[in-house]
Amino acid sequence: MKTSNPVLARLGQAAERERAAGYAPTGPYGQPGYPQQYPTQAGYPVAPPAVDTMSLDDVVVKTVTLLGILGVTAAAAWALIPDQLLGAAWIGAAMVGLVLGLVISFSRMANPALVVTYAVVEGVLVGAVSKFFESLYDGIVLQAVVGTFGVFFLMAMLYKARVIRATPAFVKGMIAVMAGLFAVILINFVLALFGINTGLRDGSPLAIGFSLVIVVVAALSFVLSFKEVEDGVRLGLPRRYSWVAAFGILVSLIWLYIELLRLLSYFQGDD
Structure with missing residues (x-):
């Protein structure tokens, strides 16, 4: 099977290696398949250990779990971090989250503990950022939350209806645009440090x-996240890779939420 996502392609190859090592592959309609040869014991074939493959339900459950962890951590950060330390917590969590995000993104192995740690760190970031903006503009956090999930569900419906398709050209273009935006944001941040x-x-x-x-x-x-989930299910990746798919959705939600907070603040006016 082919996919336009190079990371998923590598994961698919890893899944094939696991199956070749003795795991049962997925057959037609989701039934487990069997390799042509496997060890025998006392003259009888011994079935290889089966590997549960990821499903849409797995991704949904893990995404909700990560959101719950992020929400609890954000609430704790909001309540416990003093106002004078919000900036330090904000920058520190952003830097640690960036490192963890890069490690998860470029790693070939799914690591649930690392993904959960990322959710905790980003919870501190979201809590600090939210507290800061709410202290300046009453009600802005609720507006950003509603806007974030509204956009998410709208994009999910558009993707399901195939109004927007993750074609190879779309994927390559999005990766290039996101890399460019990241570079601009990073350069702007560094310049801001120098006034x-x-x-x-x-x-x-x-x-x-x-x-x-x-x-x-x-x-x-x-759209990239939805395509990742779709391809992962189609490729029959092991169930643990649903954590990686949930991580991708979480990253987009956090990015959109923080940017909506900033955008909404521009229209609030001075108090």
Whole structure:
């Protein structure tokens, strides 16, 4: 089977190696298959150990689990982190989350503990960011939460109806755009540390336009996540890889939520 996602292609190859090592492959209609040869004992064939393959339900359950962990951690961070330490917690959690995210993204093995750790760290980030914006603009957090999940469900419906398709060209284009945006955001952050204002984050029309672009790209990134889930199920990846798929959805949700907070703040006006 072929997929446009190189990471999933590698995972699919890993799954094939597992099956070749003695795991039962998935047959037609989801029934377990059997290798042509396997060990015998006392003259009778011994069935190889079966590997549960990932399903859509697995991804949904794990995504909800990660969201629950993130929500509890965010609430704890909101309640426990003093206002004067919000900035330090915000930057620290963002840096640690970035490192963990890169490790998970480029690793070939699914590591549930690492994914859960990422959710905890990002919970601190989300809690600190949310507390900061809510202290400035009452009600903005609820607006951002509603907007985030509204966009998520809209994209899910559009993907299910095949209005938006994750074609190879779309996937390559999205990866290029996201990499470019990440570079711009990182450069802008570094320049801001030296007091240089690029106008991308100051509430100006340019900043509003930049945030709108990020919101659109973050929304479209759900299509990549949905395609990842679809391909993972089709490739018959082991069940543990549903953690990786859930991680991809969580990353897009966090990215969209934080950017919506920023965009909404531009329209709040001064208190």
